Amino acid sequence: MSDAGSVKHYDVLIIGAGPGGCSTAIALKDAGLRVAMIDKSKFPRDKVCGELMHRKAVETLNTILPGFEQTFKAFPKTLVLKHTQINYKGQLIQFDWKNESYTCPRMDLDNFLLGQVKEHTNTDIFTSTAPDKITVNNDGVTITIKDSPTVYTGKIVIGADGANSVVAKQLTERSINRKHYLGAVRAYYSNVKDTHPDISQVFFSPKYGLNYLWVFPVEGGKVNVGFGLLSQNIADKKINLKDAFYEYFKQSPELSAKFKDAVQEGPLEGFGVPLGSSIGAPSGNCFLLVGDAASLSNPLSGTGIGNAVLSGKLAADQALRCFKTNDFSPSAMLQYDADLQTAIVNDLVKSYNVQRTLSKLPFILDVVFWLGKFEKVKKYIQSMV
Ligand SMILES: Cc1cc2nc3c(=O)[nH]c(=O)nc-3n(C[C@H](O)[C@H](O)[C@H](O)COP(=O)(O)OP(=O)(O)OC[C@H]3O[C@@H](n4cnc5c(N)ncnc54)[C@H](O)[C@@H]3O)c2cc1C
Structure with missing residues (x-):
């Protein structure tokens, strides 16, 4: 990172340090890129959530950070769940799953993930830092910060800033449906x-x-x-x-x-x-959206941590392709849209169809x-x- 006055230059700017942002930063750990992660909150911070994590999230994190699963399961705030009881009209069925799932309070989980980013990557982390204007031009992305003279620049911005994403609001036509x-x-x-x-x-x-x-x-x-x-x-x-x-x-x-x-x-x-039953464009000129910023929660269960983590990995893969070809155009990003479709959205459509039918x-x-x-x-x- 070079600092000319109050302008900080990076290659990749990740907005949001939740599961999607942390996964992106971890997946970029060996890329040799200058990465900044900017979050408006002061950590540790809470996030309203049911806090059930499917195996997919842990598997993805274990792929990009070998040993993650062991560390996460040893984390004292993690519970390993193996059964589900469904109560319906006074009756109860118990399912015993071959794949375990997990709970971890988001106050602890998100701080733990941020700790993994600090420990295993060279990401510069800026918390209590809220983006104001996000501008894309021929040179890449420029982000100004609320109540601060500091400006961040990068070749690509990854919006991992959740349901009320400023990146989605400012760079897409997105509105709540x-x-x-x-x-x-x-x-x-x-x-x-x-x-x-x-x-x-x-x-x-x-x-x-x-x-x-x-x-x-x-x-x-x-x-x-x-x-x-x-x-x-x-x-x-x-x-x-x-x-x-x-x-x-x-x-x-x-x-x-x-x-x-x-x-x-x-x-x-x-x-x-x-x-995720209606996701809109998850990418465009010099930007990618991940997790809730890309509307990737499951329409049947409402869960989204696993898809935030997986889309973070896919966004990191796309960023690497962009730097390799020096192409950050909307057409270059279409590979990310296709990867999201195959890895996540097709399943979300199936869940939506089940939801509609039921x-x-x-x-x-x-x-x-x-x-x-x-x-x-x-x-x-x-x-x-
Ligand atoms: C009540 C409820 C229950 C849920 N239960 C579950 C569940 O049990 N299991 C499950 O898998 N999913 C559940 N979800 C969904 C899950 O919470 C989200 O899908 C998941 O948190 C998405 O992760 P993310 O990283 O995309 O965004 P987030 O977790 O929302 O993280 C976004 C980050 O961006 C930061 N940020 C936000 N705005 C800005 C900004 N303007 N500038 C900079 N930073 C910003 C935030 O501080 C935050 O750190 C639930 C959601 C709700 C509301």
């Missing part, structure tokens, strides 16, 4: 009955159609509880999501009993989830649940996931 966006809330609870550190639990309420309330164990004997609704439904039916959250408990005898003596730890907080024909859920009680069907489902 309520049919492809969730409003979601979560709170932590302690003293909840019948929870176990390696079991995730989900509850369906008929009142909210195709929708589930999650109860995920997190370290310290607590659980992360939450649910989300399509923003279109929230707007059409004028639903207050926080009221609906507490209503969910009253609707369900199982939840009322389970949470009878529970203590809410901290506030109920909400955040948006941009769904929303239109909710009785299918009854059939699936009924079938799931048969050991052979259950084993088949378990072998698929």
Whole structure:
């Protein structure tokens, strides 16, 4: 990095230090490029989330940083989950997965990932630093900073700045499409009955159609509880999501009993989830979008950490191709769009189709649940996931 006055010159500018940004920085560790990562928050910082991490996230990180899985599993804030209990109309099915998943509070997870970037890469990290104007011209990208004379330049900018991405807002025509966006809330609870550190639990309420309330164990004997609704439904039916959250408990005898003596730890907080059923352009002249900035959360489950991490790796691969060919044009970036399509978006479309079908024909859920009680069907489902 060279510093002429208040102008800092880099090759790659990553905006956002969440899972998507950290994955990008780690994947660029051996590229010999000058990389800066800029985040508006002061770390450690929280991110409203269910905090369930599918294996995909850990596998991807282990590919770009061999040994990651071992370090992550040894991290005291990580829980390894092996089972899921699904509660539906007073009945319960337990699935025992061959692939484990994980929970880790985002306050700790994201700080841990940032620690991995610090330890294993030469990335210059700027936190509490909020981009103001992002400009693309013939020489590349220029970013000014709010309340600061400092200017950052780079050949390419990678927007990993989440659901309210400034990179997407300033460099694309993106606007929120309520049919492809969730409003979601979560709170932590302690003293909840019948929870176990390696079991995730989900509850369906008929009142909210195709929708589930999650109860995920997190370290310290607590659980992360939450649910989300399509923003279109929230707007059409004028639903207050926080009221609906507490209503969910009253609707369900199982939840009322389970949470009878529970203590809410901290506030109920909400955040948006941009769904991958409509992703828009994830790249353009001198820029790439990853994770929630590219709208890559799963339309069926609402999960997005795994796709943020995987898209971060794919964005790093694309940045390397750009530097190799010295081509940062929109047409050069199309390879990234194609890679995203194959590795992520095709699956998201399948999830969206399942989501649409179940929303239109909710009785299918009854059939699936009924079938799931048969050991052979259950084993088949378990072998698929
Ligand atoms: C209630 C809820 C529950 C969820 N549950 C799950 C779950 O259980 N499992 C799962 O996999 N996914 C879940 N998700 C989705 C998941 O949180 C996101 O998909 C994931 O965090 C995306 O990672 P990211 O790195 O793209 O963005 P983020 O994690 O949002 O990180 C973005 C980073 O950019 C920074 N930033 C934001 N704006 C700016 C700016 N203007 N300038 C600079 N920096 C900026 C932020 O400080 C942050 O560090 C849930 C989401 C919600 C809202």
